[in-house]
Amino acid sequence: MSGLLVEDLTYSYGPKTALKDVSFSVAAGRFCVLLGPNGAGKSTLFSLLTRLLVSSKGRISIAGYDLQCQPRAALARLGIVFQQTTLDLDLTVAQNLRYFAALHGLSGKDARMRIDAALDQLSMRERDGEKTRSLNGGHRRRAELARALIHDPEVLLLDEPTVGLDAAARRSITEYAHHLADEGKTVLWATHLTDEVYDKDRLVILHQAQVLADGFAAEIAGDMPLADRFLSLTGAEA
Numbered sequence: 001m002s003g004l005l006v007e008d009l010t011y012s013y014g015p016k017t018a019l020k021d022v023s024f025s026v027a028a029g030r031f032c033v034l035l036g037p038n039g040a041g042k043s044t045l046f047s048l049l050t051r052l053l054v055s056s057k058g059r060i061s062i063a064g065y066d067l068q069c070q071p072r073a074a075l076a077r078l079g080i081v082f083q084q085t086t087l088d089l090d091l092t093v094a095q096n097l098r099y100f101a102a103l104h105g106l107s108g109k110d111a112r113m114r115i116d117a118a119l120d121q122l123s124m125r126e127r128d129g130e131k132t133r134s135l136n137g138g139h140r141r142r143a144e145l146a147r148a149l150i151h152d153p154e155v156l157l158l159d160e161p162t163v164g165l166d167a168a169a170r171r172s173i174t175e176y177a178h179h180l181a182d183e184g185k186t187v188l189w190a191t192h193l194t195d196e197v198y199d200k201d202r203l204v205i206l207h208q209a210q211v212l213a214d215g216f217a218a219e220i221a222g223d224m225p226l227a228d229r230f231l232s233l234t235g236a237e238a
């Protein structure tokens with residue numbers, strides 16, 4: 001399938017099992033929230049999806065490409081925003097994006113056009129000459145999202161992208177990511193905050209290395225607020 005497929009994925013750090021037989025899929029153009037309390041295994045899953053870690057047990061397919069057998073094709077179709085910012089704060093926004101474009105084999109006019117388009121999408125074009133250090137947290141996140149979109153990936157991974165942002169910036173990034181799915185991107189959004197989940201979202205709840213629930217958010221919540229359902233399933237505060 002295109003979109004994202006995770007099948008029977010298991011990963012351990014020595015004796016500590018961080019993921020155990022994790023399976024789920026996200027259809028192309030869907031927004032899926034990976035919801036889990038601290039230590040659930042979200043970052044480990046993201047490391048496996050980006051090949052920072054490799055597991056011998058399980059399978060990952062990105063936009064129809066098997067990550068193990070066709071890693072270059074799979075990773076070329078993946079955009080990622082990590083939990084911790086990875087922008088170079090001493091470079092301007094445009095320089096950060098240009099460097100990343102070069103990593104994807106884009107240069108010259110082509111790179112310039114992609115960078116401008118990505119910054120336009122995030123309403124960041126007028127800030128392209130600013131030092132990244134001078135941006136507030138919300139604008140830094142926007143710059144990272146723009147950077148993740150430069151190579152027009154089919155699948156976008158966002159690992160707790162609202163950490164440290166104020167309420168307005170949090171809402172704006174959350175809404176924008178949903179908009180990207182409406183436009184056809186497959187989005188996997190990791191969070192431990194239930195207020196970032198929309199009723200219509202696909203939802204995978206991860207807890208203690210395993211998938212506890214997988215379905216549409218409204219169905220999983222059922223007759224109670226999602227925060228209460230999450231608490232009842234995991235014992236964790238949302």
Ligand SMILES: Nc1ncnc2c1ncn2[C@@H]1O[C@H](COP(=O)(O)OP(=O)(O)OP(=O)(O)O)[C@@H](O)[C@H]1O
Pocket residue numbers: 013016017018036037038039040041042043044045192
């Ligand atoms: N390098 C490591 N060595 C040993 N154990 C680790 C390592 N990294 C993570 N773990 C453990 O693996 C489990 C899953 O951690 P992981 O960071 O993937 O969870 P998480 O859901 O991303 O949590 P958080 O929201 O706090 O980032 C946790 O029990 C964690 O302590």
